[in-house]
Every structure is written in structure tokens, then in C-alpha cells.
Amino acid sequence: MTVVKVALLGFGTVGQGVFEILENNKETLQKQIGAEVHMTSILVKNIDKQRNLPSSLRVTDRMEEVLQQNPDVIFEAINGEEPARKYINRALEKGVSIITANKEMFAKHGRSLLNTAEKNGTAIGYEATTASGTPIIGMISKLLQMNRITKVEAILNGTSNYILTHIQEEGMSFENALSLAQSKGFAEVDPSSDLKGIDAFYKLMILSELIYGTQPKWDQVSCDGISHLTSNDFKTAGRSGKRIKLLASLEQHNNQIIARVEPKALDSNHPLFSVNGVDNAIMVDGEFTGPLTLRGPGAGKLPTASAMVEDFITAMQTRPLLQTISI
Template sequence: MTIKAALLGFGTVGQGVYEILEEKQQDLQHLLGRPVEVVGILVNDMNKSRPVRTETLVTDRFEQILEQQPDVIFEATIGQEPGYSYIKQALNERIHVVTANKVMFAAHGEDILEVADFHDVGIGYEATTAAGTPIIGTLSHLLQINNITKVEAILNGTSNYILTAMQQDGKSFSEALQEAKDKGYAEADPANDIEGHDAFYKLMILSQLLHKKQPVWSDVPLKGISQISPEDLTEAAQKGERIRHVAALELINGELSAQVKPVALPASHGLHSIDGVDNAITVSGDLVGSVTLRGPGAGKRTTASAMVEDFVRILQSAPIYQLH
């Protein structure tokens, strides 16, 4: 019996998942006791050629994916819909789900977790926040008894890359942005990154996980890095500071306070030295103290890595009768 996997979306992340499932076939079989087979791939544009095995179903119809009776679905599409509807349908059919879609999960994560819990199926969302850097797993499994009241994080690799290139190499904002695009860090339309929305969604996912609630979205001060000038960075450097785009969340007397904006950080601050495309998250727990996780926050393999790790964890703990 094989474990049947289906992919929703076959862009950067979906292709990364496909490649890792192929590349790690033997390890997966060893860990899970059965081979993993990709039984279907959902795409938007059927005219694009796809580097997949000829026998693999590629379709633009979700019903055809469900007809394959997958055990797990990897969701890596764009935006709230249709991903949210597809995920709910899959969970209702008792299919495990792993998603990278932060825009969708920030808005609907609470509901999705409830539906997954109701049907006793697995849901993985490590890749939504800081890609391959395992902050979701760390908070979910390793820091459960700690009371975590404060989070400070660099959650957008593109913004951090641009700020680093401006500060260290004296580049202008537009030169640094172009460089980030050339290296594949920034999307063709980078507004989500440089205006702070991407970091905001990730912070809301962390808030839901840590506090089972989110601040009112419109109350959260949100500013990106597009207005930062080389002069701002020089002025900060003269004081021994670096400007970083920081997403912060704090629980004060039961009330959530959040903000997402550029901040000049002194050398003593834990996020001061985070350069390039890295993400970093500092959490303060009442027992463990201050812990910082740092790692790549975007990219094909690092994001797909988080998804396949989620898949392994879910399948290892799922009872065998749940396989279709």
C-alpha cells in the first residue's frame, strides 16, 4: 500500500515538494514504512509544461484530485481562495493537509484547525511562517508549558535583504530591490513583502498559535520599508544602530499589542545582526528565558522542507486505518 499525496499548486513551492518527495523516497519509506506516490497535481494553467512523471495526473479540476483519494494534500497556491475551500473540503473527507499559504492561514487558520480537530486529521502549517525555520513546531511541541508573552521577529527575508544591501553595500532602495528580484527572493510584484503585509500575516499566525486569538487587524500599526532612505540607514549606523523590519507581539494584562514596522536596533539587540534573506524570531518564555531561532525565511527547498517534515510528522502519528 502506498501513501497517496496530491499537490495543490506547482509553482516554486509545489515543485520543491515534488522534487523532495522523489529525492527522499527511500528515507520516506524507511520513516513511514510505505512508499509515497504523487497521485495528482492541481494547477491553474493547463498550457504550461510540467516536469513530472508522464503517468502523474495534472489537472485544473479539484474534483479530479479528490477522485484519486489522496491521504495527504500539500497546498501551495496563492491567496485565500480557492485554497481555503479546497482545504476544508479535503479535511471533511478526512484527508491530512499541509499548507504553505500564509495569506489564507492567517485569515482562516482557527477554523481550519477546528475542522481538522473535529475529524481527527492532521494539519501542518510550519511553512507559512519563516519557511524552513521551525518556529511553529518549536512553539507547538517544545514550548508548551512556557508562558510566552513576547515575540520579536524579522519575518520577511526580502525586506531584510534590501535593508542589508542598502546598509552594507550602499545601494539605493530600487537597486537593492532589483537585486532581490534577480536573486529570486522578491516576487515580480514585491508589494506584499516591502509594504509589510507578508510579515503581518506571519505575526497573526504566531498570535493565533500562542494566544488562541489575534489583535484586530486594522488596529495593528503596519509599515513596510519602501520609505527607508540611505540617509536613514547612515544616521542609524552613526549611532551604532541598524534598521530592521520588526514584527512584534506582546500580551500585556491579557491584551494583545502588535506592530509591524522598521525599527532602529542597537547592537545589544538580538535581531541587530540578522543579515541577508534570513528570518529570526525571538520568543521570551517565563521558564526558558529568551530563545532565538534563525534561518532562511523563503525559497523553494527550505519551504518545501518544512512541508515534507510536517507530512512525516503527521503520517507518523496517524493511525493506519486513516489511509485511503
């Protein structure tokens, strides 16, 4: 039986989700990729922490050790730019394929890493960077084969959307809605990246790179969040039957990409009007297809991990000879 060796960087919520799905679905995976998946090592920050893991699995805080085991594919589930970028770059140069969920890192270095991957005959899957288990990247990639995309409008931050929903549908105050989001694990203790639109901005830049092959200059993108909205703003919107959403949008005019993240009052005919709670959604206007809207969970352990494992399956199916080792 052919074996595929995989490693995992990061054992937080998403990392644990990947581990669980790989462990609990061995038969399905084997059927899909025609090979057995062996996890060889997990990179963590603190190796002394108690974890309930099989003893065959190397738990280490050193990237060298991970690479020494010669994995075919690495799942990267760390947060933030560094050391994730550095680790991924080294792995790609060694011919390892990467599946990542790291939006900040990929928004900043996606193009350069994709180039490194191409040079080394490996692949990068990044579905999980944008809208978790909702297959936005896959849908757009397929659409782009034949359709020019003329416009994108999206709700890409689940935390903001959860807060906006509770303010507008339940009449909550901003502070109470934020507290509720935090108590449910939908908002970080420091929620500023979500509330200022930065999280949505990273995802929008990943989409820009995918759709137009490039990104606008970051300082030319107007990026605004929801924290300065007043109860008056919500009342005004409500009176005309509208709902305020944190909208990320992308258009191209005369070869210039216009990208924006901003709160916008949508009327009830807008396809994103009814997207409530922590969901994400995207409206993509294709040249031939017309507008397509895809909605689904914007975060969560299993949705995000599922997106990563699906990327893994796709990578294995499209380059089976490169990435399996016969034993």
C-alpha cells in the first residue's frame, strides 16, 4: 500500500480538527487518494503541555525535526505571519506541499509562496484561509476557467456579522453583543482585528490575488470596521428596511482594482441581506454565469479542518505521482 506522510504545524483549535478528521476517517481518505495517510509529527510551541496523542507521533517545537521526517504534505495551522511564512518557504523548497489556513500570512506572502511552490513542483492549498469550510476559493477557481469575474461583494468576518445581527435583530447594544460573541467563542479577547475590518481585509486581498492575479496597494484600500457605528446608524437603516453589513468588495475599472471593506446598509433584495450570525457569504458576478452567491460557516474547528482535508485530497488526486512514496 502506498503511504503519504503528513505533518501538522500548530495544535490549536484548527490543528486539532485536522488531526481528528484524519484519524477518524482513514477509510474514506484511503478511498479518495488511493494511499494510507500517516501523520509523522506535530509542531507545537510548548512540548511539555499534556496531550493525548499516540506515542508513534513526534511532538516537537523544532521545524528541523518535522522536515527530517520527510513529510509529503504539511498542514499549517499557526496564526500570524512569522514564523509560519519561513516554515512554509523551507518546506516548499524541500518539495513538500502545503495546506494552510493562515490568512494574514497568505495575504502578505501568498504570491511569493505560490511562485516557490511552482518552481519546486509542489502545491499550496489555501481554501481554509477564506471563509473556513465554505468553498469560496474552489468555486472561484472553477468559475475563472471560463468566466471573467466582474464584481465581488462579500461578508468575510463572522465576528462582526454576529455582532451586527444581534444589534439589528435582537436590539442589543454593541457592548452586549460583543460580550455575547466573546462568551460564545465567536470573538477574541482582543477583537480589534475583526471589528476594524482587518480580518476581512486579509481575506479580500487573497481573493484579489486569486481573481486578478494581483492585489491593490494596501494603503490605497479603504478599510473600515464596525466599532464606530452608532445606534442612530442602525435606526436609519432599520427605518428603510435595510440591514447594515460589513461588506468587503472588489471591482476592476480600467485595469485598476478597487477594493473596499466598509459597513454598508443593504436592502432586502441584496443577496447578502439575510446572511445572519457567524456565517460568511460571497456574491461573485461571472461574465456568463451571472451572480452566484455562496454562504456558509465563517469559522469553526471542523468546517475549517474539513476545508484543509479537502484541499489535501485535491492535491493528492491531481499530482498523485509526485507526492506518494511506495513502500
